[in-house]
Amino acid sequence: MTGLNLLRVVLALLGLGIGFLMVYLVRRERLHGNYAAWWISVSTCVIVFGMFPRVIDWIGALLGVRYPPILLVVVALLLVLVKLLTNDLDRTRHKRKLRYLAQRIAILEHDLKRTRRD
Amino acid sequence: MADSPPLRLAVVLPAYNEAGNLVEVLARLGRIPVDEIVVVDDMSSDATATVARAAGVTVLSMPFHFGAWTATQTGLRYAFRHGYDCVVTMDADGQHDPESIIALVEPIASGDAEVVIGACVSRASRQRRLVWRYLRWLSGLDIADLTSGFRAYSRRAIAVAASWPATSFDYQDVGLLLLLRRRGMRIIEREVAMSARRDGKSRIFSSWFQVARYVAFSSMHGWSKRADSRVPPRLPGTTRA
Numbered sequence: 001m002t003g004l005n006l007l008r009v010v011l012a013l014l015g016l017g018i019g020f021l022m023v024y025l026v027r028r029e030r031l032h033g034n035y036a037a038w039w040i041s042v043s044t045c046v047i048v049f050g051m052f053p054r055v056i057d058w059i060g061a062l063l064g065v066r067y068p069p070i071l072l073v074v075v076a077l078l079l080v081l082v083k084l085l086t087n088d089l090d091r092t093r094h095k096r097k098l099r100y101l102a103q104r105i106a107i108l109e110h111d112l113k114r115t116r117r118d
Numbered sequence: 119m120a121d122s123p124p125l126r127l128a129v130v131l132p133a134y135n136e137a138g139n140l141v142e143v144l145a146r147l148g149r150i151p152v153d154e155i156v157v158v159d160d161m162s163s164d165a166t167a168t169v170a171r172a173a174g175v176t177v178l179s180m181p182f183h184f185g186a187w188t189a190t191q192t193g194l195r196y197a198f199r200h201g202y203d204c205v206v207t208m209d210a211d212g213q214h215d216p217e218s219i220i221a222l223v224e225p226i227a228s229g230d231a232e233v234v235i236g237a238c239v240s241r242a243s244r245q246r247r248l249v250w251r252y253l254r255w256l257s258g259l260d261i262a263d264l265t266s267g268f269r270a271y272s273r274r275a276i277a278v279a280a281s282w283p284a285t286s287f288d289y290q291d292v293g294l295l296l297l298l299r300r301r302g303m304r305i306i307e308r309e310v311a312m313s314a315r316r317d318g319k320s321r322i323f324s325s326w327f328q329v330a331r332y333v334a335f336s337s338m339h340g341w342s343k344r345a346d347s348r349v350p351p352r353l354p355g356t357t358r359a
């Protein structure tokens with residue numbers, strides 16, 4: 001098997017591995033909705049670009065990119081930035097909800113104790 | 119004209135490890151005519167909650183430590199839920215003089231303002247004055263004592279301060295004041311006397327890192343929402359055009 005074909009097989013197996021792992025995590029309720037969809041898309045891209053690297057050359061030629069492989073690196077970096085931003089937006093939302101819940105607990109605990117005393 | 123019913127007044131004190139100061143603060147507060155005193159224990163590791171309970175005041179215990187603003191907002195939400203017309207927030211470290219509460223509440227009772235800030239500019243260090251000047255310039259807020267936690271809120275203002283958008287603030291200063299302005303609240307200041315802190319340590323200016331964090335967070339609010347400082351106040355019972 002040539003080096004290039006071996007690489008394709010490894011990347012395809014990697015993509016399949018990520019895909020199966022995501023399905024397993026969804027079945028076990030460890031990964032939810034949007035997050036699972038993101039990672040399944042990632043594994044699909046790894047399989048497609050790993051097995052058919054010419055696709056990147058074709059897209060690069062279409063966009064007028066002189067060195068097509070860098071397109072994959074740039075797009076991957078941009079997607080990582082987007083993912084980091086959406087993670088922080090999620091955390092901000094969760095932080096707000098956590099504070100609100102903590103406040104409600106403090107108030108309700110007090111009101112409950114008072115009701116029991118009365 | 120019939121006399122309007124007296125305001126139902128609550129005092130809220132966010133407290134974090136203030137067991138040493140709280141006895142005297144609550145004793146002094148006990149001499150002021152208020153309907154309820156609420157100590158919000160921000161998960162103190164000392165006997166803050168025990169001391170407050172022994173004094174017979176309402177104690178709300180936070181399940182996690184979130185900081186002074188979240189604890190204060192908890193007290194405001196409690197007061198709103200229990201129908202109070204006015205809330206005075208003050209520190210539990212003995213810096214704020216309970217006798218000044220009457221001066222803060224008067225403009226609320228007469229309907230001249232929705233938020234009254236107890237200001238004491240003379241207490242500020244040069245560092246603090248520089249930060250105030252910078253934040254005033256950035257945010258457009260024309261308030262002398264931006265960091266004073268000694269405030270009176272009317273019921274309308276309590277509703278704004280207890281609202282969902284105010285939940286994610288880390289401090290009760292620039293972000294909250296701009297939100298109150300955006301919702302048409304009239305904010306005024308009253309000069310009050312303040313004592314030195316018993317332990318001498320500021321919560322906001324406790325270290326250079328804390329100062330930098332405070333300035334950075336307040337700058338983000340001040341810059342992004344500076345237009346709110348120019349929103350004209352809206353009198354109760356009127357709607358904006």
